[in-house]
Amino acid sequence: MFLTRRVDEKHSIYVNRMFPSKVREVNKHRFSVILGVGGNVGDARRRIEHLWIYLGKLSQLKRVQSGVILKNPPFGYTQQDDFYNTVIEISTSLSPRVFLRLLWRIEKRFGRVRSFTNAPRTLDLDVIFYGDKTLNYPELSVPHPHWKERSSVVIPLRSMARNTIRRQYENLNV
Numbered sequence: 001m002f003l004t005r006r007v008d009e010k011h012s013i014y015v016n017r018m019f020p021s022k023v024r025e026v027n028k029h030r031f032s033v034i035l036g037v038g039g040n041v042g043d044a045r046r047r048i049e050h051l052w053i054y055l056g057k058l059s060q061l062k063r064v065q066s067g068v069i070l071k072n073p074p075f076g077y078t079q080q081d082d083f084y085n086t087v088i089e090i091s092t093s094l095s096p097r098v099f100l101r102l103l104w105r106i107e108k109r110f111g112r113v114r115s116f117t118n119a120p121r122t123l124d125l126d127v128i129f130y131g132d133k134t135l136n137y138p139e140l141s142v143p144h145p146h147w148k149e150r151s152s153v154v155i156p157l158r159s160m161a162r163n164t165i166r167r168q169y170e171n172l173n174v
Contacts, residue, residue, distance in 0.1 A: 002045060002069070011151060013159075014045060014069040018052050019086055020159050022065040029062060029091035031133075033099065036126035036144065036153050038085040045069060045084050047110060047123060054109075055090060060102060064089040067156030076118030085152035087128065089160065096130050100140050103127070128153060 002014040039047055048069060055063050067087045074080050092099055103125040111122040128144045135142040147153045 007070075007155065010073050011155070012071040013155070014071065014084070016049075018049055019066050019069045020156075023056075023063045025062060027062055027064065027091045030093045031131040032064065032089060032091050032129075033061075033127060033131070034129040034157070035088045035090065035103075036085065036124075036128050036147070036150075037088055038083045038124045038126075038152060039122050040074065040081045040083040041111075041120050041122045044122070048084060048086060051106070051110065051123065052088065054106070055088070058102075060094055060099075061090045061092040064091055065160050068159040070152055070155050072152050074118065077116070080120045083152060085156060087153060087156040087160065096127070096133065096135055096140060096142065097137065099130075100127065128157075 002016045005013045005015075007013055037048055037051060038044075052063065052066060055061065066089070069084050069086045071082050071084055073082050094102065107123050107125055112124070113121070126144055127140060127142055128147050130142045133142055144153070
């Protein structure tokens, strides 16, 4: 069950026991990663909840915290349903490229089909930050080049513990 609050005429925030939340476990991984999570096909809010539970079962990472879920309009290809987006902080010791391949497998497991840029999708996972790293690979740019422009990232990110975000990313000059 979600509680809903309208932010403005285009955006609504959804909150429940998992979003936002913070997991209190000992973290022994090397990197803290912020993931952008979204989807607009089927029951995207429920799928995001299932993703949170699924991530908790993976040995390669630990869940740290999640932001609120934001309902917002699509961009790029606009002839599609609104998106539900959040951010999730996880920790991992995987290298960025190995981690990205894991994300692609998770997207596929959750029914992602890649058809065209900005197409409707069941689940979209984007690496927003990878610790304090700056990376520029053909398949991965970190920090995500457009994160500051996207309410789908900024609003859920603000809902997470401010001191955690400030401490982790103060060296990025964002």
